[in-house]
Structure formats: C-alpha cells, structure tokens
Amino acid sequence: MLDPQETAEAEPVSVIVVMPAYNAARTLAATFKDIPAGSVHQVILVDDGSKDDTLDIAHELEITAFRHERNFGYGANQKTCYAEALKTQHGIVVMLHPDYQYDPTLLPTVVDPILRHEADVVFGSRVLGADPVKQGMPWWKYLGNRALTVLENAVFGLHLSEFHTGYRAYSREALEGVNFQMDSDGFVFDQEIVAQFVHAGFRIAEVPVPTRYFPEASSANFWQSSAYGLAILGVLARYRLHRHGLMRDARLESLSNRYSSVDQDRDDDRSGA
Numbered sequence: 001m002l003d004p005q006e007t008a009e010a011e012p013v014s015v016i017v018v019m020p021a022y023n024a025a026r027t028l029a030a031t032f033k034d035i036p037a038g039s040v041h042q043v044i045l046v047d048d049g050s051k052d053d054t055l056d057i058a059h060e061l062e063i064t065a066f067r068h069e070r071n072f073g074y075g076a077n078q079k080t081c082y083a084e085a086l087k088t089q090h091g092i093v094v095m096l097h098p099d100y101q102y103d104p105t106l107l108p109t110v111v112d113p114i115l116r117h118e119a120d121v122v123f124g125s126r127v128l129g130a131d132p133v134k135q136g137m138p139w140w141k142y143l144g145n146r147a148l149t150v151l152e153n154a155v156f157g158l159h160l161s162e163f164h165t166g167y168r169a170y171s172r173e174a175l176e177g178v179n180f181q182m183d184s185d186g187f188v189f190d191q192e193i194v195a196q197f198v199h200a201g202f203r204i205a206e207v208p209v210p211t212r213y214f215p216e217a218s219s220a221n222f223w224q225s226s227a228y229g230l231a232i233l234g235v236l237a238r239y240r241l242h243r244h245g246l247m248r249d250a251r252l253e254s255l256s257n258r259y260s261s262v263d264q265d266r267d268d269d270r271s272g273a
Helices: 004-010 028-033 055-062 074-085 103-114 139-156 172-176 189-200 222-243 263-273
Strands: 015-022 042-047 064-067 093-094 123-124 168-172 202-206
Touching: 015 074, 015 103, 028 055, 042 055, 042 074, 042 263, 055 064, 074 093, 074 189, 093 103, 093 172, 103 168, 103 202, 103 222, 139 189, 139 222, 168 172, 189 202, 189 222
Parallel strands: 015 042, 015 093, 042 064, 123 202
Antiparallel strands: 093 168, 123 168
8 A cells, every 4th residue: 555645646636626706707817828728637616796897707718707796795605616626636725816826837836745744735825925014915904904903813823914815725634624604794704714724634834925005906995994803702612612612613623623433533543452
C-alpha cells in the first residue's frame, strides 16, 4: 500500500474554482481569463439572482453555471457553490469572487499549502505584505477589520492577520467535515464556517494577496459592515459558550465526530485489553 505522500505524488489533487456571483457581468470575463492555465480543473459559478447579464457572460465563457431564483444572500450563494463542488471528485475547492477584486493569478499560491499537506484551509490575506488602505480599502473598514481580527484570534486561539477575506481555499475533507448548510445566508457565513473549522481542528494557513478596489468591485457599505461586525460578535459568543459547555450549538458539531465504525471500535477495545 502506498503511503499518503506517495499517493499524493501518484494522484495529483485536482482543483475546482467556485464563483459566488451577483451582478458580475462587467468583471466576470477578466476574472476568468486571469486564472492561470492548467492551475484548475473546473470552474463553476452560482448566480444569486443577478439583474445584469452575468449568466450570459458565463455561458459565453463556457462556465458551468447555477442560478438562484432570487437573491438569497452571500452565504446562501456559498452554500450552493460548495454543495455543487462536493458533487464532483475534486480535492480542493477555491472560492474566487468574480468581481476582479482578488487577483486570480495568485490562485496557485493560495492552494499551495493544501497541496503540500500543511493546511486544510487557506485564507488569502489582504493585510500580509501590503497596506490595504493604500490599496484602496476604506479606513473605517480597515479599523473594523483590525479590531475584529484581534478578537477572533483571542477567541479561536489563532494568530492570523485577518479573517475577512473572500479569497479562500478548502480541502475537500474540511468542507465535508462541517455543517456549513446550517450557517447564515448572509455575510456572517464567512465567520461561522471559520468557527466550525476551528472547533473541528482543521488547520488554517494564510498567504498574502494584494487586492483591487474600484467601482465595479463589490463591497459592503458602512451600515452593512457594521451589521456584519455585530453578527461576528454573536458568532464569537456562541463559540465560547459552546466550548465551555454552557450552550450547545449544533452548527459547531463536526460531522466527522458524530459517528465511528463499530468494527473499528471493537478492534480498539481488543487491542487495549
């Protein structure tokens, strides 16, 4: 039998890109065409009730597309993205926004820690190696990002530079191991799934990814960002209460820890006797 390293070398892990789209007609083609040739094996797009020609552009680019009947929200879009990605056989799922804010050419860098078996989840950080404000991030958004990151690191016991990036890569095992379908349909989905990964013990790494800020790129306004920040505080509170056994949160119960093989349990009992 091959060991894991030999298996990885014999059977390269394939990559699928998922694009959660909403009114992305003006930037979709540029995003798609900048994905390095040979770096991914499939691209799918989920349109969350766009009012523009996003789906027509996806069809022209021959991207496999799915459509929500109406706008359900950013979290709902990701749920469909990951559900459809897991129906394939690909081993790594990358979320790339089709608004061209994140650099598609860095995709190989984002997946590399997973390919090298150093991480299960990778965040493309806007903070590492660059000044986000100089790149165009509003100062109030930057300050909120910093404050929330300090709190999240303290609660989760991590040392990440930021948690709020939209450029992420997941191993198949990480997505299959958490209850992401139970999470919010809104923006806070991004942090709820992080709490699930942390609670389940998946390894999180990050790599620097410079970003672009321009009118066509999607961005939450001040009030949306404020609501998002308050929702994150709720996620952190629920996480702490669950960890200390004060309030059960089914969203944090890893699927992989809910059951085990009866035969394996019996073998373990015998070997321990």
